[in-house]
Amino acid sequence: MLDDRYSLAFRLYPYARSTEQDGDAPARHPVVVLGGGPVGIATALDLGLQGVPVVVLDDHEGVGQGSRAICFAKRTLEICDRLGAGAEMLEAGVVWNLGKVFHAERKVFEFNLLPEAGHRFPAFINLQQPHFERLLVERVRAAQAAGAPIEIRGRNRVDAVDVHEDHVLLDVMTPEGPYRIAADWVIGADGAGSPLRKRMGLDFEGRVFKDSFLIADIRMNAEFPTERWFWFEPPFKSSGASCLLHKQPEGIWRVDFQIGWDVDREEELKEKNIRARLDAMLGADVDYEIVWSSIYTFQCRRMKRFRHGRVLFAGDAAHQVSPFGARGANSGIQDADNIGWKLGLVVQGKAPERLLDTYCAERCHGADENILNSTRSTDFITPKSAVSHLFRNAVLDLARDHAFARPFVNSGRLSVPCVYDDGPLNGPDALPGGPARTRPGAPCPDAPVGEGYLLGRLGGGFTLLTLDADAPDQVEADGIVASRLALSAADDPSGALAERYLGAAGAAVYLIRPDQHVAARWAAFDAGAVETALCHACGKE
Template sequence: MGPSVVSTAVEAFHFAPEYQLPHWPFVPPPELGSDAVVRHPIVIVGAGPAGLTLACDLAKRGVPAVLLDEDDTVGVRGASSRGICYAQKSLEIFERLGIYQRIADKGITWSFGRTFSGETEVYNFNLQASSVSAQPPFINLQQFYLEWFLVDRLLELGVVDLRWKNRVTRIEPGEQGVRVEIETPAGAYAIEAGYLIDASGANSPIRAQLGLDAHVSRSTDRWCISDVRFKKPLPVERWTWVDAPFNEGRAVWQHLMADGVWRIDYQMPEDCDTAYISKPEVAGARLREQLGPGVEFEFVWIGPYGYRDHLLDRFRHGRLFFIGDSAHVVSPFGARGGNSGIQDAANLGWKLALVAQGRAGEALLDSYDAERRPAAAENLKVTSRTARFLAPRSQAEHTMRRAVLALASRYPFARALVNTGRMSVANDYPAGRNLLEGARSVQNLPLRWRDGGPCTLMQLLAEGTHCLGLWFAPTREQVQAVADTAASLPLQLVAIGGDSGLPTLEPDDALGTQLGVHAPGSFCLLRPDAYRAALLQDPTPAAIAAAVHTALAHG
């Protein structure tokens, strides 16, 4: 990160001490030195947010897996913040996995943002206004902390074999599995994966080896991150300038993270010298231009970045699956990159678990690509539009942006056109074989049992792997009629009000609105990832069984 003090003729800019990241020991795997190729049902490559989330999801469901990573620590060496914004859907996933509270305690919860053009506030927003979840719209936390917490949780659960300093050098896909060749400090070995999941990131060596076209597009836009700690705190709000007067009319983002560290992203000229713009004296001069001479601060990290996007044609290739950045990369606007990878993992995890346990059809795994690729394509479209707004490529685009900014402070219609990043939301899924009407995610509502005890939807889905049948005021006769059918399925029945003998939650208007149902007797089927799979007005045993079988690709 450079020397602790960098001197200039004008001012000495101080750096905080470097973060001390944890390291885990290399343990020689049992396959070393053997000619036998051991088969593992599920092997994950890459211990970033997507790979760790998937491993943790499987472990929570009691499904063994092997996780391979070529490093022995978390984060990116030498980089501080990297990914920082974790969206509500991701936070709900972490609630189910058992690390949400640790994230909330360490990170910065926020929902309010301001957008400026020049020195004028164009508009502000409060994301909490449309939320009914037990989790907030966003928490900011340095990515290495998130990965650290996931590793700790994996070690606590003890189901996944986490192998550090294990670098995948080659794979060989087959009809019944994938051969994986691995290098370690103690020598090379090979294993076979029943299913191989590539979570190795944007520069996936597996994708490169297979020659899969990711349709890469590189942006000419350039940025410089300054991670800064101030002596006096600033408001806990997301501030964005479209054309900051203190950055030569270019964009600036300002976010608070854990440990009192602010991440400030400065848009730079496309032809800038990235080494020069990252010098402490240059970054310090930018901060002085923004904050004035009297604000005391220290640097935590400085670094340039550009971005690219890519999208694979298919996320499933037989026994091989791509998740996170190995499958898709989008520009960083709106926090749609890392969150999308986390949600890939949550989509695939329960499907792999049910198939591995013989409780769902193999065809269920096809729905991963059918659902998550359209989600990635939507995120790519949304972030590309933001990039064009922030870095117009033609005179017409410049003219349009100036007009939008001029009108936005006075007219609501124009505010909707100001595009500094459409914030990450849970993607809707299109209709398909397992979602006949398509689906949207249900927020993790705080609920209460009839005896007054607190509960959430994620807590109902946290143990084992099952669908959740939420039944509005069923009768005892209705419940008795479906008891045998429900017992034969991966299905947990919960009543909303009524006197049915089932575990019963107090009626809640927000829950009815989220599920799209209020009428007594109505039955809503939620998948293990909290997406609505079916809504039944006449929940007969045959109708419930058919809905579950469709959701799980049976028959």
């Protein structure tokens, strides 16, 4: 039977007996998602909004305790807004754009992650993962009420997996005993320890760094501003070799202490020892409550491939990065963003199965980018020799007074959208003078358009965005439709749209994928070229 020991922050999907548990033969579903975390729920929501039936199996009944991921990037908010939950997340979170870096007691410099105007969402919000998950599940409930075929089954633990050429069989355990379910496709979003990955005999490749970090979430009234503060060699020496401070909603503050590799984790997690570190940092007269604590190790690893026949892996089940830089949950949501529309087209018979191989290609590229940045951050934060430590501190000293040194300071390169340069679905870049930031493979940057914003008008399918260019209202190629969004200078009073999409060009036509990445662009509409690019973006050529 299932283990009852699990502390919930929100009990969102209590166990309910399914009629399938009474059947003799396993019911077959188009898609089964394993894992009810942010990546699994976002993927299920995306599929359900397309009308694709999807079942989520989670071994618990909701969201676990502890803030865990807290920094959600602008791109993640844009993805969640496409799914219908972005506004609620923005309202619930603590907005921040500014970060400060300190060395000992001195401020080295500060940086603004979103210095330009004309975006609906900020660079980051801080929002505890349980709240992020809750808002996604609430959006699922609203979608279900509107007819989206999404089902979440709590306390349904998968104990065995049998992968066949055209389907997958899953043995599921519930509080009332076992049953079996079949799926055309399975998405493994069951976390870093992924039981699915282990049962399939698959593993990670990469590095585990020999250092430990203590997380403490504390509730307190404090005068710290809503910014990201990072200390190298903080003046409160007993608190560790580095320290990070973030504000969260509800008066909660996140503190990360670098405590070294050769530590007694059980001893470090005792409240008296956590308080000793916090008191050294905050002062003994500051009143606070410890809400949650944990110790983690830096890991930068991924699976060799994210697709294994009928099984696809996403989020922490597919890749792991160190938490400095907020690249874990944010890259997982980009996985969901990539896999959702592709699997939706395949299930509906509108695209060949090989389209799913491009999920592996593009998101392995994204994982490698995250691992590279996280590895560099880790090496800078935790020097491995006296020479590298000397170099690190020399860079910090220079950066205080000289701007040229600041790009070398690495307290965690914060999550940015992945650009699929040379991606397998990219079409032509036939826009002379077009801005580099909107080249094929790039995610569309937002811009004010009339009374709203561009990304909110792109919809959930392929879009033909025209800027001062003629084109038909729709383009269809082999059953795939791209709907036109026609904009002109009159829709762009701030000039941001022209800057981000026209550059030196006088007019432009963009083919934009359902995940709001640019597929191709031209100086003028050409029916044959657009149809070819549309087919190519669906894996048909």
